[in-house]
Amino acid sequence: MTETSSFVRTDMLPPAPPPVSQTGVIKWLRENLFSGPLNTTLTLCGLGFAIWLVQAAAPWLLHSVWNANSQNECRSIIAETWGPEATGACWAIIRARWHQFLFGFYPMDQYWRIYVTFAALFVAIAPVLFATLPRRMLWLSLLYPLVAFWLLWGGPIWGPVFTALGFGLWAAVFLALSVRLGVVVAAGIGLVAAAVFWIYGVGALEASMQSVLPLALPEVDSDQFGGFLLALVIGVTAIVVSLPMGVLLALGRQSDMLIIKSLSVGFIEFIRGVPLITLLFTASLLLQYFLPSGTSFDLILRVVILVTFFAAAYIAEVIRGGLAALPRGQYEAADALGLDYWQAQRLIIMPQALKISIPGIVSTFIGMFKDTTLVAFVGLMDPLKGISTVVRADLNWKGVYWEPYIFVAVIFFIFNFSMSRYSMFLERKLKRDHR
Amino acid sequence: MTLASDPPKDGFRLSMLIYDTRFRSVTIQVIVLVLFLAGLFWLLNNAYVNLEAKGKDFNFSFLWTRAGYDIAQTLIPYTNDDTHMRALIEGLLNTLLVSVLGCICATILGVFVGVLRLSHNWLVARIMTVFVETFRNIPLLLWILLMGTILSETRPSPRDFRFTEAMQAAGETPKASMWLFDTIAVTNRGTNVAAPAFSNSLGEVVLPGNIPVSLNALALFAVLAASFWGWRRLMARAKAVQEATGTRPATWWQTPLILLGPVVAVSLGLGFHLDYPVITRFDFTGGFQMLHSFTALLIALTIYTSAFIAEIVRAGILAISKGQTEAAYALGLRPGRTMNLVILPQALRVIVPPLISQYLNLTKNSSLAIAVSYMDLRGTLGGITLNQTGRELECMLLMMLIYLTISLVISSVMNLYNKSIKLKER
Numbered sequence: 001m002t003e004t005s006s007f008v009r010t011d012m013l014p015p016a017p018p019p020v021s022q023t024g025v026i027k028w029l030r031e032n033l034f035s036g037p038l039n040t041t042l043t044l045c046g047l048g049f050a051i052w053l054v055q056a057a058a059p060w061l062l063h064s065v066w067n068a069n070s071q072n073e074c075r076s077i078i079a080e081t082w083g084p085e086a087t088g089a090c091w092a093i094i095r096a097r098w099h100q101f102l103f104g105f106y107p108m109d110q111y112w113r114i115y116v117t118f119a120a121l122f123v124a125i126a127p128v129l130f131a132t133l134p135r136r137m138l139w140l141s142l143l144y145p146l147v148a149f150w151l152l153w154g155g156p157i158w159g160p161v162f163t164a165l166g167f168g169l170w171a172a173v174f175l176a177l178s179v180r181l182g183v184v185v186a187a188g189i190g191l192v193a194a195a196v197f198w199i200y201g202v203g204a205l206e207a208s209m210q211s212v213l214p215l216a217l218p219e220v221d222s223d224q225f226g227g228f229l230l231a232l233v234i235g236v237t238a239i240v241v242s243l244p245m246g247v248l249l250a251l252g253r254q255s256d257m258l259i260i261k262s263l264s265v266g267f268i269e270f271i272r273g274v275p276l277i278t279l280l281f282t283a284s285l286l287l288q289y290f291l292p293s294g295t296s297f298d299l300i301l302r303v304v305i306l307v308t309f310f311a312a313a314y315i316a317e318v319i320r321g322g323l324a325a326l327p328r329g330q331y332e333a334a335d336a337l338g339l340d341y342w343q344a345q346r347l348i349i350m351p352q353a354l355k356i357s358i359p360g361i362v363s364t365f366i367g368m369f370k371d372t373t374l375v376a377f378v379g380l381m382d383p384l385k386g387i388s389t390v391v392r393a394d395l396n397w398k399g400v401y402w403e404p405y406i407f408v409a410v411i412f413f414i415f416n417f418s419m420s421r422y423s424m425f426l427e428r429k430l431k432r433d434h435r
Numbered sequence: 436m437t438l439a440s441d442p443p444k445d446g447f448r449l450s451m452l453i454y455d456t457r458f459r460s461v462t463i464q465v466i467v468l469v470l471f472l473a474g475l476f477w478l479l480n481n482a483y484v485n486l487e488a489k490g491k492d493f494n495f496s497f498l499w500t501r502a503g504y505d506i507a508q509t510l511i512p513y514t515n516d517d518t519h520m521r522a523l524i525e526g527l528l529n530t531l532l533v534s535v536l537g538c539i540c541a542t543i544l545g546v547f548v549g550v551l552r553l554s555h556n557w558l559v560a561r562i563m564t565v566f567v568e569t570f571r572n573i574p575l576l577l578w579i580l581l582m583g584t585i586l587s588e589t590r591p592s593p594r595d596f597r598f599t600e601a602m603q604a605a606g607e608t609p610k611a612s613m614w615l616f617d618t619i620a621v622t623n624r625g626t627n628v629a630a631p632a633f634s635n636s637l638g639e640v641v642l643p644g645n646i647p648v649s650l651n652a653l654a655l656f657a658v659l660a661a662s663f664w665g666w667r668r669l670m671a672r673a674k675a676v677q678e679a680t681g682t683r684p685a686t687w688w689q690t691p692l693i694l695l696g697p698v699v700a701v702s703l704g705l706g707f708h709l710d711y712p713v714i715t716r717f718d719f720t721g722g723f724q725m726l727h728s729f730t731a732l733l734i735a736l737t738i739y740t741s742a743f744i745a746e747i748v749r750a751g752i753l754a755i756s757k758g759q760t761e762a763a764y765a766l767g768l769r770p771g772r773t774m775n776l777v778i779l780p781q782a783l784r785v786i787v788p789p790l791i792s793q794y795l796n797l798t799k800n801s802s803l804a805i806a807v808s809y810m811d812l813r814g815t816l817g818g819i820t821l822n823q824t825g826r827e828l829e830c831m832l833l834m835m836l837i838y839l840t841i842s843l844v845i846s847s848v849m850n851l852y853n854k855s856i857k858l859k860e861r
Contacts, residue, residue: 031555032555032556032557032558033556033557033558035555035556039554039555039556042551042554042556042558042559043556043558043559045559046556046558046559046562047558049562050558050562180454181453181454182453182456182459184459184463185453185459185462185463188466256460257460257463257464258464259464259467259468260463260464260467263467263471269842269843269846270839272842273835273838273839273842273843273846274799274835274838274839274842275799275800275802275813275838276799277802277803277805277813278802278813278817278831278834278835278838281817281831282831282835285821285827285831286827286828286831288485289481289482289485289486289827289828290478290481290482290485291481292481292484293481293484293485293488366571366572370572370573370574370575370576371574373574373576373577374576374803376576377805377806384574384576384577384580385576385580385806388580401581401584401585401588405577405580405581405584408577409573409577412572412573412574412577413568413569413572413573416571416572416573417568417572420572
């Protein structure tokens with residue numbers, strides 16, 4: 001038993017290292033790039049394309065000029081430094097005009113207001129985006145729209161303050177009545193009360209407070225807004241308003257009440273059926289027909305309303321998809337627990353439906369933020385067409401076309417890409433299955 | 436016996452309209468309806484008063500007056516003596532043309548990119564990811580403007596294509612050259628492409644409404660349809676034979692013959708050849724010229740939409756679990772049949788609805804044509820006609836109606852499809 005032939009090993013051999021082709025870079029290359037003839041061909045094509053792209057763009061980017069006063073100066077600098085045949089990017093145009101791309105024709109000495117608004121934006125959206133922050137910060141988020149409005153457009157502070165009070169009145173009436181009269185009726189009565197306050201109370205109160213304590217910023221006209229400031233004002237407002245509106249429209253479309261349902265369907269299908277451009281033209285051309293003569297209201301406001309409607313109709317459809325994806329058992333369970341309609345929606349249906357619709361909602365937001373460039377066609381100074389046209393019309397910068405487009409494209413890309421990454425983060429965070 | 440919770444039966448009181456949940460929904464609906472009708476009436480009344488004040492009326496007879504403006508790209512004959520109605524139709528046709536071509540190109544490119552993005556090849560998958568993220572996250576308007584600018588500002592002028600004898604003698608070469616065996620010349624004025632032509636042409640018939648139809652195209656189309664029908668018969672017969680005897684007759688050589696043979700024969704009979712664009716003193720002649728506005732719009736719409744389609748295709752393929760493929764293999768199906776019988780029917784259920792809504796988006800996005808002055812429906816009816824006649828209300832309403840009709844037609848097709856493939860639940 002203990003006899004062991006001398007040719008049989010008694011101890012383990014140390015493990016041999018794997019063959020070279022099965023480790024490290026070579027293995028990775030073999031598996032991921034050259035695993036077969038087709039794959040190798042694809043790799044070579046891809047490599048060729050990448051090399052072509054780099055060798056086309058690299059010299060142009062390497063020869064960038066940042067300090068110049070005109071396109072010709074750029075060209076002569078490039079020709080001096082890199083030889084007469086060299087091409088190069090002339091970023092000097094961005095250096096000279098970045099403020100117009102970002103802020104339009106906003107008065108330069110008032111830029112601090114934009115900076116403050118923008119910084120406050122991050123404070124206001126942080127508690128909405130990240131649930132780990134203290135919930136009390138949400139009050140800041142609620143106040144933010146009016147603060148931002150006052151900072152950007154200026155004027156006496158009392159207008160926004162009393163508008164906020166109107167919202168407070170609405171909330172108070174709603175809370176007082178909602179138990180006895182139901183959510184919809186209470187909200188309606190609250191709205192009427194707030195509207196009465198806004199129409200008859202605010203003007204007088206504002207004037208009297210202003211005479212007691214004049215707090216005002218210099219006013220800035222809407223037509224001085226432009227560039228990414230305009231895109232953000234339209235985009236952020238539309239995002240904030242269109243989500244609740246879209247939820248209501250989706251619920252309306254699912255509702256048992258025939259009239260509510262047909263109005264919702266009609267609204268959604270109409271808005272989704274026509275291009276945004278026609279709606280914007282309606283805002284700028286037709287509104288004068290449908291409002292009492294002599295009314296004029298701000299073009300930015302009109303555009304914001306139309307863009308919000310547009311986004312809300314799309315969001316409603318996305319959320320309807322989420323509602324349809326919920327198993328019927330969820331509705332039945334809510335009924336079995338004795339929850340009423342709004343409680344069931346708030347506690348059971350919406351949290352799940354919204355979670356399912358996150359990718360769709362965020363891609364609607366991204367689409368809408370990109371669509372803010374279309375306001376150029378009704379005469380607003382969007383960063384892409386409005387401002388680029390203004391800048392390129394300058395004789396000094398005649399012949400520049402890549403640089404402004406690249407600059408604008410990069411900024412849009414950063415915004416939209418981070419939105420889509422955030423949506424992926426949220427999806428992962430809310431995922432409850434297959435942990 | 437009555438339960439304690441039974442509603443009181445002592446008649447109807449007015450307060451029940453808001454306190455009683457049975458009637459509350461009716462109350463809410465009535466109030467909403469009244470508010471809606473009041474709002475509608477208010478808007479219409481304003482419109483009536485405002486029109487009156489401006490001395491305008493509301494009618495569409497301007498559509499039958501002389502348009503008086505030119506349209507650069509026309510699919511059916513049009514002169515500026517034609518009516519606004521005719522201009523409207525030209526615009527609509529241009530919209531449909533760029534939309535249909537855009538949908539086809541975007542689908543091809545999108546499927547290609549979507550499939551390659553799933554490739555195991557690391558490099559190709561990354562390149563496709565960059566493609567999708569770049570084109571999805573940057574506004575379409577930028578792509579349209581950029582394409583328009585590149586085509587019209589960076590391309591050489593037609594003069595640079597000239598190759599004179601003096602240049603030949605001096606040993607010079609022209610500054611720019613045509614592509615693809617001299618069939619395509621992209622100048623700063625437009626793209627000149629070789630056009631198919633027939634030396635024994637059958638001529639054309641003119642339909643009522645001055646719409647010419649080429650008999651050559653009709654003949655070719657008829658032949659194609661006949662060969663397709665013949666091919667279907669061939670396949671049906673092969674299947675019948677296979678089911679009767681168990682062996683399928685060889686059809687691989689008959690298929691191309693029956694599909695392509697007659698068309699080639701008829702084309703040769705008609706004297707098919709390519710009419711090449713040739714550079715003359717100032718510009719190219721021959722072939723046909725595509726406007727840069729059209730090309731730029733088409734390219735931009737194609738790449739932008741294809742990024743979305745790629746994501747849809749990728750999601751559709753990923754949605755089919757791997758077990759389906761394995762089950763099909765376990766049943767002994769070959770990879771091709773697995774794809775056709777198991778994967779595709781399920782993946783299409785996921786892919787088609789969002790795909791059609793991308794088509795819808797592309798059609799609506801084609802109204803951005805205004806950025807490169809392509810004369811689509813918005814350029815004719817909503818642009819020059821509107822400005823010339825000053826009838827904003829009529830033009831905008833008509834335009835919305837047309838876009839709405841297109842959308843509703845496409846989305847009702849989609850709803851039919853959705854209904855037919857819906858998973859049957861309780």
